Amino acid sequence: MADGEMIALLDELLELRRSDGAHQMMLHAAKCLTKAQGMTAYAMASELMRSDGPFEPDERYFLDHLAVTLEISKFEAQRIDTVFEIFHASLTLSSTIEVTPFVVV
Structure with a gap:
């Protein structure tokens, strides 16, 4: 999609949101999405x-x-939400690992 087309599409979507509201926009979009696309939209x-x-x-x-x-x-x-809870969780080291040096002969 060319830049001009993308800008026109975004302008159209913003105008739709202004005129109909976010809820109506979601309802329109939901009707057009497959189940998999809806799951992806929710995940995003x-x-x-x-x-x-x-x-x-x-x-x-x-x-x-x-x-x-x-x-x-x-x-x-x-x-889906749990995946992102895990993804964005702070990682902490809950145990210590001791490394024993070894000699290779």
């Missing part, structure tokens, strides 16, 4: 919202609403 939203820290209450509300709109079960939504 979850990743974006989790990337700057734990979910805020308004982010959690949005994701719950998005899951319902995309007909994603609570179990599947939680499974």
Whole structure:
């Protein structure tokens, strides 16, 4: 897609959001997506919202609403969210590893 086409598409989407609202826009999009595309859309939203820290209450509300709109079960939504919880968790070393030097002959 050429730059001009992409800009025109984004302008059209922004205008749709302004005129119809985010909820209507989500409903329109949900009708056009396959089940797999809906799962991907939810996963992308979850990743974006989790990337700057734990979910805020308004982010959690949005994701719950998005899951319902995309007909994603609570179990599947939680499974997706868990992936990003793990992905963005702080890693800590909970044990010490002792390395014994050895000589190769």
